[in-house]
Amino acid sequence: MIGRLSGLVVEKQAPEIVLDVNGVGYELQVPMTSFYELPELNQQAMLFTHFVVREDAQLLYGFITKQERALFRLLIKTNGVGPKLALTILSxxxxxxxxxxxxxxxxxxxxxLPGVGKKTAERLVVEMRGKLKSLLEASVGSEREFALQSNYKPAAVENNAEEDAIAALVSLGYKPAQASKAVLSAYTDGMSSEVLIKAALKSML
Structure with a gap:
């Protein structure tokens, strides 16, 4: 089991990243709550991981804190909630x-949230009630448990921020038309793709 990885962030295309660990590139799917806090390219980061093995794929998920990973693990134990939907919820x-x-x-x-119907939402409320209080209390006041260089600065704004944001939302399960509408409504000049994704997600809740 791979529990934690520390290395250089060499690729970022929300919600996926590639972390270079001693010359080996690990592909990780990261919820947007963790993605927002990643450093810019070629800087050091540490993520807690969860490894999923399926018949057709082996998938690695990364999280900034143990609490986020713990919540992910609780979510996928809920009937009808798989890793992809759990990633969408946390995003x-x-x-x-x-x-x-x-x-x-x-x-x-x-x-x-895309993929969460009424029955799934009701099941989440029923099955997770009482399991989350200790998880939340453990996260209050805790420091973000990943390594950043002391001169960390937000990534530079790219010209294709809108395209990146739409692609990220679609990969999280939103319909293309819905993603495009949310991104265009939230966009203002100078926004980075990370900030834009966050604003678009908030506008749909």
């Missing part, structure tokens, strides 16, 4: 926001 809201939805029986917000 659409923070751990604290998800806990609030569960505690308030907020089915309306949960069903706005």
């Amino acid at each position: 659409g809201m923070t751990a604290a926001e998800f806990v609030n939805c569960v505690e308030r029986d907020d089915i309306v917000t949960l069903v706005k």
Whole structure:
């Protein structure tokens, strides 16, 4: 089992990255909550990982904190929730926001996430109620547990921020028309793709 990786971020195409660990490039799928906090290319990062083996693929998921990984693992134990849907949920809201939805029986917000129907939302609320409080408390006040260079600066804004944002949302399960509309509505001059994705996701909840 691969529990943690530390290396250079050599590729970033949300929600996927490639982490170079001593010359070996590991492809990881990362929820947007973790993706937002990654350094720019060729800087050091450390991620906690979860390895999924299927008949047709071996997939590695990366998370900035142990708490995010723990929530991911709780989600995929829920009936009807696989790794892809868990990644979408963690991309659409923070751990604290998800806990609030569960505690308030907020089915309306949960069903706005792609792939989460009413029955799945109700199942999440029922099965995860009582399991999340300790998880959230453990994350409060904790430092982000990944290595960044001391001179870290946000990645430079790219000209194709809109295209990258739309592609990221589609890969997370949103329909192309829905993703395009959200991105175009949220975009303002100078936005990086990461900031744009975050704004577009928030606008759809």
